[in-house]
Amino acid sequence: MIDEYLADLDRRLHGCGRFKADLLAEARDGLHDAADAYRAGGWPGEEAERRAVADFGPAAVVARGYQAELGMLSGVRTLWKLVIGVPAMQILWDYARILTFGDWTKLSTPTPGWYKVVAHASHGAVFVVPVVGVLALLGTRWLSRRLDGVRLSRLCGVLIAFAVGVNLASVGLLIGATGVVDVSRLFLSVPCVLLMLAWVALSVRLVVLARRSWGGYATIVA
Structure with a gap:
């Protein structure tokens, strides 16, 4: 039995x-x-x-509590990837650009004003994401004494979805806008290309983890 x-x-x-x-x-x-x-x-x-x-x-009752715990464990792991991985990609790419390409003044095409706005917004989002991640980690830890596992898991899932969405939107917007202005800017150097691909791969991985976390929450409330 x-x-x-x-x-x-x-x-x-x-x-x-x-x-x-x-x-x-x-x-x-x-x-x-x-x-x-x-x-x-x-x-x-x-x-x-x-x-x-x-x-x-009953298995159904026990599974509800266990699923909430699984959601939190998975959520915390995703949040740490957001906090560390996203700004690390931006910092590494900037250093790679400086060391292997040089200053932006070396670009052969002019930079439109609207593109500067997009670039600043994207770079700002890169540092908003880890801030949201840190707040989510601290907040869920503090709220763990005040909320049951199901509601805490739901809150964690919402915060993860928001942070992952901001990161994905910023990466997609920056790459798309760069392609419109000058496709060659996406290929400044081999290290920059590799880091860009790694950043995209990380963003996709975070989406997958966020979907799993949200799927786990859906299982709890079903």
């Missing part, structure tokens, strides 16, 4: 495989300890497992 219960719990949970495996291992240990205690009290094996499962709670 314990194995059947754990299999049911496994089917109901969605999230990082490592985190889910840890939660299921914790549940397995608790169930076996409870069953062993019932056996020590004189109950036969099958009845001991049945009572241990009954004490643990």
